[in-house]
Structures are given as C-alpha cells and as structure tokens.
Amino acid sequence: MTTISTNSSWLAQGWRGELTLGEKLFFGFLFLLIGWVGVSVILQLIDPAIGILDFGTLTLAIFGLLLGWLAIYISIWLQEMLWHPFKSFRKQFGQHFNQLTSWQQCIIYFGVFFLLLYAVIMVMVVVF
Numbered sequence: 001m002t003t004i005s006t007n008s009s010w011l012a013q014g015w016r017g018e019l020t021l022g023e024k025l026f027f028g029f030l031f032l033l034i035g036w037v038g039v040s041v042i043l044q045l046i047d048p049a050i051g052i053l054d055f056g057t058l059t060l061a062i063f064g065l066l067l068g069w070l071a072i073y074i075s076i077w078l079q080e081m082l083w084h085p086f087k088s089f090r091k092q093f094g095q096h097f098n099q100l101t102s103w104q105q106c107i108i109y110f111g112v113f114f115l116l117l118y119a120v121i122m123v124m125v126v127v128f
Helices: 020-048 052-082 087-091 093-099 102-127
Strands: none
Touching: 020 052, 052 087, 087 093
C-alpha cells in the first residue's frame, strides 16, 4: 500500500492548486480563439462546399457566446481590481446567501432573472 506524503516539493516547482483570475482570463481568451478556428475547420470538414457567407453565419453564434463568456470574466476582473472588497464578498457569497430566509432567496433569484430577461429584451431592441 502506498501512502501519499505531504511533501510539497511540487509546490516548489511552480504548481499551484488553482488558477488566478488573470490566468483564467488568458486561458479563456485562448479557448475563444481555438474554439472559433476549430469550429470553422469542423464546418469545412462536414461540408467542403460551404461558402464564406455560410461559414460566417454559422460561426457567428458560437463566437458571440464565447465573447460574452469572456466579457463576464473581464467585468469580474475589473471589479476586483477597482473595488477590492468585491473579491472577498464574492468568495463568501454562498455563506451570506445561505443565511437568508427562503423568501429573501426567492426575491434575489427572481430579481436577477427578470433583470437578465430585461437586458436580453433591450439588446434585442437595439439589434433589431
């Protein structure tokens, strides 16, 4: 039977338990680029006669989703950089949220849901 020692030599070699937000942001952007190019290659493998217009319209939705995901990470990073208490609040949010009563949790949940729904509707108004 082998035992795992508590030797932290792997920590001395530069390995950490979790990535920082800046590293997550970098890897998110790298994932965005690889995903966008990868989708184009997969689409061309599926249909070799795909035109430039088809290629652009099919990858636009995926590019938009990945860009939105990246925008969320950028906004969190900026909030933590400009407003330092936000980082500690974000890490302890689950504990604070669980201390609320069930009706307070429902109000917060539905408030966020309807604000996001309103934001989507306003984006649709702007686009169309």
